[in-house]
Amino acid sequence: MSKVPKVILSRHAFLGSTPAASEYLHVQNMCRGTKEETLVDVLTHRSSSQRQLICAAYEEATGRMLVDDLRGDTGGDFEDLLVALVTPPAAYDCHELMRAMKGAGTTDSVLIEIFASRSAEQIRALNEVYLTETEKKVTLDLKSEVSGEFADALLLLAEGKRDENTTVDTERAKEDAKALYDAGEKKWGTDECKFINILCHRSIPQLRQTLIEYKTISGKTLQKSIEGEMSGTLKELLVAIVKCVKSVPAYLAERLYESMKGGGTDEWTLNRIMVSRSEIDLLDIRAEFKKRYKYSLHSAIESDLSGELGEALKVICGGDD
Missing domain, CATH: 1.10.220.10 (Annexin)
Known part of the structure; x- marks a missing residue:
């Protein structure tokens, strides 16, 4: 597990007279500002459940959704990262899937990554969010986007029905x-x-x-x-x-390497993996990255990205192995 604070605040405590109670005000002021350093400091040092408390307190205090203000006051890949951080994990997977299917054609590499690396439980949670937000099943939309035997395999995975028995025959x-x-x-x-x-x-x-x-x-x-x-x-x-x-961590370490290899950077893949795995197996991904490529994930991010996005991703990454 990555090094994320584990103190989970109740909503009452969060809105009470504690140091943590002012965090949503910091975010509110920064969104009006906008001071990216404070957004990074608050959002990257909290667990996903704590960020949801911040979102709830922000909405109660301002009448606005934090995710909407982040979209309005930041931009580009940095905005995508901040939005990802304040989105619940299943909803984030769902939105990444929607993004991969948006417009003409599909981004097959994203479909493959999500459905190959997520557990059956995670896929079922994604399906629930997708159904709530679109009133359609994931598989129905996938059928209109992909075809052939690739579609056959992808649809089986998208149903989230992989056997979960841990006994080996x-x-x-x-x-x-x-x-x-x-x-x-x-x-x-x-x-x-x-x-x-x-x-x-x-x-x-x-x-x-x-x-x-x-x-x-x-x-x-x-x-x-x-x-x-x-x-x-x-x-x-x-x-x-x-x-x-x-090894899922080894697969995702390879995906991260590919996202930063060569002359450009695939920030979409980099953001998605770093955020979605930050509380699952990011330490294992870091270890696999170092073992395979002989330098740390932290140093790879540092050499490939600058500015607020680079700083935020380095914080999420944690230590320099």
């Missing part, structure tokens, strides 16, 4: 591994449906055992087989699932 893992081998490496052509069915339905612990059994049967990893047998967005999705089965 070794015999079933061997059967699944052989079925995958027979459907790919051993076959002329590839039975993509078999890969989709197993990788999108089995529990994560069960799939970890299947990866082991597959390596024994095939002599190569399942990831290598998928990369050699498939192409396009289906390949990208199934590879992402396999990577997340092995």
Whole structure:
């Protein structure tokens, strides 16, 4: 877990005569100002639940939504980050999904990242917010945005029905591994449906055992087989699932590296991962980043970004490993 203060204030205490009670006034004044340093200081040093208390107190005191004032007084990627910080996790995932489907075409990499890395519980929470805000099911809108076997796999994940049993059935893992081998490496052509069915339905612990059994049967990893047998967005999705089965923090560390590699920066991906994982596994992501790339995530952000956005992301990141 990342280093986030764990003192959760009741609404009464928050509005009472304590130092914390004035935080919403700080935010109110800064939004009128706007003094970015104070916005960063207040919003990045609080947990998500504490930020929701700030939002509630802000609305009660001003009659306005904090998220609306942040949108009105800041801008660009820095605004996106502040809005992300004051948005509840499930709603944030939902809004990122909407953004990925907005306009002509879809941002498939974002769809893949969200549905491959989130737990079934997180996906169900996303679905609830989506239904509340749009009065439609996520799967209904996805069907109009994606197609083919990529759509088949994505829709299975979007239903949030992955098996959550933590008990591993070794015999079933061997059967699944052989079925995958027979459907790919051993076959002329590839039975993509078999890969989709197993990788999108089995529990994560069960799939970890299947990866082991597959390596024994095939002599190569399942990831290598998928990369050699498939192409396009289906390949990208199934590879992402396999990577997340092995380690979600390692997968997201790779996504962060890719977002800062080369001449530009993908601030959208950087903001999304840093905020959405800040209270889940950011310390593990930092450790994986350092192990893989031999320098810290903090130093990568420092060298790639400047200004308020860079400062805010460094605070969220925490220490320089």
